[in-house]
Amino acid sequence: QVQLVESGGGLVQAGGSLRLSCAASGRTFSRSAMGWFRQAPGKERELVAAISRSRYNTYYADSVKGRFTISRDNAKNTVYLQMNSLKPEDTAVYYCAADTQDESVVAGVPDYWGQGTQVTVSS
Numbered sequence: 422q423v424q425l426v427e428s429g430g431g432l433v434q435a436g437g438s439l440r441l442s443c444a445a446s447g448r449t450f451s452r453s454a455m456g457w458f459r460q461a462p463g464k465e466r467e468l469v470a471a472i473s474r475s476r477y478n479t480y481y482a483d484s485v486k487g488r489f490t491i492s493r494d495n496a497k498n499t500v501y502l503q504m505n506s507l508k509p510e511d512t513a514v515y516y517c518a519a520d521t522q523d524e525s526v527v528a529g530v531p532d533y534w535g536q537g538t539q540v541t542v543s544s
Contacts, residue, residue: 423447423533425517430538433507437542441502443517443535450519453533455493455500456526459513459540466516470502471526480527484510507542515540 429441441457456471470491471480479491490503500517515538520531 423449423453423519425519425533425535427515427517427535427538430515430540432541432543435507435509435542435544437507438503438505439507439540441504441515441517441538441540443500443502445498445500445517445519447498449521450498451495453519453521454523454526454531455491456518456531457491457500457502458516458518458529459511460516460537461510461513464513466529468527468529469515471523472500473523474521478523504540507540509542509544511540512542513540514538 424446426444454474457469458466459469460466472491488506493500517535518531519533520526525531
């Protein structure tokens with residue numbers, strides 16, 4: 422069982438930055454692929470970024486490439502999402518997710534989800 426708790430969301434002006442953190446409980450964190458998803462009002466949840474168990478493979482949605490960076494610290498059981506050059510269209514609830522299989526995170530069907538943190542970007 423893995424429990425995920427996100428933090429770091431908030432209100433920021435366009436062009437600003439935020440760093441989201443996701444603290445994971447359980448001993449399987451280092452063996453889990455991690456992902457950040459987001460869901461805006463009236464839209465489907467989408468994968469924003471993912472990082473493999475090995476940390477060597479990352480994935481980014483086209484809409485965030487060059488602006489967002491996903492990273493993980495296995496010693497701290499934490500995954501991060503550094504978000505720069507934020508745009509109003511980045512406004513959404515951001516969810517952390519985990520699965521022992523990289524493919525499940527990329528496919529959008531991970532076993533474990535956090536409760537979400539709101540990110541609001543004002544224009």
